[in-house]
Amino acid sequence: MTSILRVMAFTVFSSPLVLSQSVAAAGLAGAPAPFDKGGVKIALISYISAGDFFQAYQAGAQAQAKALGVDLRIFPGRQNAAEQREQILQAVNLGAQAIVIDHGLPESLSDVVQQALDKGIKVVAFDVNLNNPKIPQVEQSDHKLAELALDQAIKDNGNSFKAGYAYVAGFAPLDRRNEIWDKVKAANSGIVETARFGTVSDTTATSTADQAKAVFRANPDISVVFAPYDEFARGVKLAAADLGISAKLKIYSADISTADIQEIVEDGSPWVATSATNPAVVGAVSIRAAALQIAGETVPHQIIVDPVLVTQKQLRDANVKTIEDLAKKIPSFSTSSAVTASWIPSAAF
Numbered sequence: 001m002t003s004i005l006r007v008m009a010f011t012v013f014s015s016p017l018v019l020s021q022s023v024a025a026a027g028l029a030g031a032p033a034p035f036d037k038g039g040v041k042i043a044l045i046s047y048i049s050a051g052d053f054f055q056a057y058q059a060g061a062q063a064q065a066k067a068l069g070v071d072l073r074i075f076p077g078r079q080n081a082a083e084q085r086e087q088i089l090q091a092v093n094l095g096a097q098a099i100v101i102d103h104g105l106p107e108s109l110s111d112v113v114q115q116a117l118d119k120g121i122k123v124v125a126f127d128v129n130l131n132n133p134k135i136p137q138v139e140q141s142d143h144k145l146a147e148l149a150l151d152q153a154i155k156d157n158g159n160s161f162k163a164g165y166a167y168v169a170g171f172a173p174l175d176r177r178n179e180i181w182d183k184v185k186a187a188n189s190g191i192v193e194t195a196r197f198g199t200v201s202d203t204t205a206t207s208t209a210d211q212a213k214a215v216f217r218a219n220p221d222i223s224v225v226f227a228p229y230d231e232f233a234r235g236v237k238l239a240a241a242d243l244g245i246s247a248k249l250k251i252y253s254a255d256i257s258t259a260d261i262q263e264i265v266e267d268g269s270p271w272v273a274t275s276a277t278n279p280a281v282v283g284a285v286s287i288r289a290a291a292l293q294i295a296g297e298t299v300p301h302q303i304i305v306d307p308v309l310v311t312q313k314q315l316r317d318a319n320v321k322t323i324e325d326l327a328k329k330i331p332s333f334s335t336s337s338a339v340t341a342s343w344i345p346s347a348a349f
């Protein structure tokens with residue numbers, strides 16, 4: 001397809017399966033080609049769209065795309081590997097100049113991603129290991145995320161307790177966080193993983209809550225839960241509330257959103273700490289990595305956004321109620337110096 005036809009295909013594309021954002025594609029003064037002329041098309045293809053993290057990630061990507069004058073097409077994820085493959089092929093055929101792949105199952109993606117690369121389309125991977133030197137990998141430093149939360153768990157509870165652990169294998173960020181959980185258990189023989197549970201679906205929190213209830217009934221001695229995904233933590237909190245055991249439980253998680261903050265600070269909440277990046281920043285970083293590649297600039301293979309630890313006590317003491325409040329208290333939470341350039345305007349979120 002010629003580049004003119006690609007542009008037309010992207011412009012006229014319309015389907016109930018695809019959310020589109022029509023941006024006036026004016027050029028960006030002082031930017032390298034093709035951003036100086038405008039009309040750049042990027043596709044964001046997600047595996048999961050449900051939940052605060054993924055919505056904030058997409059909002060950050062949209063904000064950065066808007067600042068760059070990029071036409072960003074977001075393909076909604078439905079935890080469906082076949083649909084995600086199909087969406088990558090659609091993006092290729094519709095003339096995307098770069099594709100950002102947000103989560104997914106590597107084994108179902110490598111051949112279609114290779115087809116995109118073969119056509120000269122740039123690819124960025126967030127939280128899915130595509131194992132290709134041509135594809136920059138964006139991540140939140142999942143090892144640090146897990147270390148921050150687990151260090152706090154040991155600080156609060158000592159190094160001897162019965163733990164519940166929410167985990168689903170096969171998701172790159174959860175697998176990386178699991179490596180740290182394994183290390184912490186190996187280094188602290190008194191920390192015993194009594195039960196493991198978790199579901200990733202379009203109803204992660206409620207499905208995980210059902211599993212957590214069964215786990216708590218069978219293991220009343222669990223006093224700590226490591227739930228390194230906010231949807232898991234919500235499920236565990238819900239289960240504890242239903243069973244009336246919130247007062248004897250402490251939950252340590254990953255991720256944060258305004259809704260999470262409200263659940264953490266409410267009276268009697270067992271959710272005592274989380275480690276997190278601002279997902280909107282991660283979305284913006286993913287788009288910048290795509291834009292720099294389109295402009296022919298070098299992008300590091302591994303792109304990391306560092307997390308911070310946020311405790312219930314800090315939030316309550318500082319009267320933080322929203323992500324915006326949190327960003328005011330921790331300015332670094334809303335910025336990242338990863339993959340920037342003088343010609344890339346800041347995203348407003």
Ligand code: SR1
Pocket residue numbers: 053127140171173174200228229230254255
């Ligand atoms: C199912 S994977 C969920 C994780 O992806 C992102 O890395 C978020 O941090 C979330 O915890």
